[in-house]
Amino acid sequence: MSQSRNALVVDDQPVNRLLASRMLDKLGWTVAQADSGPAALDWLAANRADLIMLDISMPMMSGKEVCQRVRAEAGLGGQGIRIVAYTAHGQPEERAEFLSIGFDAVLVKPISRDSVEKVLSALALPAAAPATGAGVA
Numbered sequence: 237m238s239q240s241r242n243a244l245v246v247d248d249q250p251v252n253r254l255l256a257s258r259m260l261d262k263l264g265w266t267v268a269q270a271d272s273g274p275a276a277l278d279w280l281a282a283n284r285a286d287l288i289m290l291d292i293s294m295p296m297m298s299g300k301e302v303c304q305r306v307r308a309e310a311g312l313g314g315q316g317i318r319i320v321a322y323t324a325h326g327q328p329e330e331r332a333e334f335l336s337i338g339f340d341a342v343l344v345k346p347i348s349r350d351s352v353e354k355v356l357s358a359l360a361l362p363a364a365a366p367a368t369g370a371g372v373a
Contacts, residue, residue: 241265241286241287241361242265242266242267242284242285242287243257243260243266243267243268243285243286243287243288243289244267244268244270244276244280244283244285244287244288245257245260245269245322246269246270246271246272246273246275246289246290246291246299246322247289247291247322248272248291249291250271252291253271256289256322256347259349259352260287260289260352263349263352263356268283268285272295272296272297273294273298273299273302274296274297276302280312281312284313285313285317286317286318286361287317287318287356288317288318288319288320289343290302290303290320290322290339291322291323292321292322292325292334299321300334303319303321303334303337303338304337304338306319306338307319318340318341318359318361319338319339320339320340320341320342320343320355320359321334321339321342321343322347323343323345324344325344326342341355341358343355
């Protein structure tokens with residue numbers, strides 16, 4: 237199974253982006269990063285992703301707004317892309333809100349490889365065979 241899986245990790249905190257990107261990379265994903273909502277939308281307009289790990293609390297444009305834009309615009313991935321809220325906000329009412337606006341799952345920080353694998357499995361996005369040379373973009 238050499239099907240390439242492309243992910244975009246969006247977080248305004250470099251350490252959080254790096255951690256999530258490395259975990260996905262080790263699970264065989266090709267990973268790109270964006271440090272803001274506008275940068276994520278620009279990247280999605282020019283590239284294809286199977287998965288977006290999207291921080292909720294970012295300056296300029298929240299992750300909720302990015303998710304709503306992606307869902308509304310087919311050119312950004314529309315309904316075909318899996319979007320995971322990657323956040324410190326994990327209360328039940330917050331999770332329900334995220335799911336109601338278009339997120340497919342919620343991953344509460346701090347994350348672990350196990351929590352990432354569980355979310356990917358629940359979304360029918362199992363880890364690909366790790367590819368040599370796959371890297372963080």
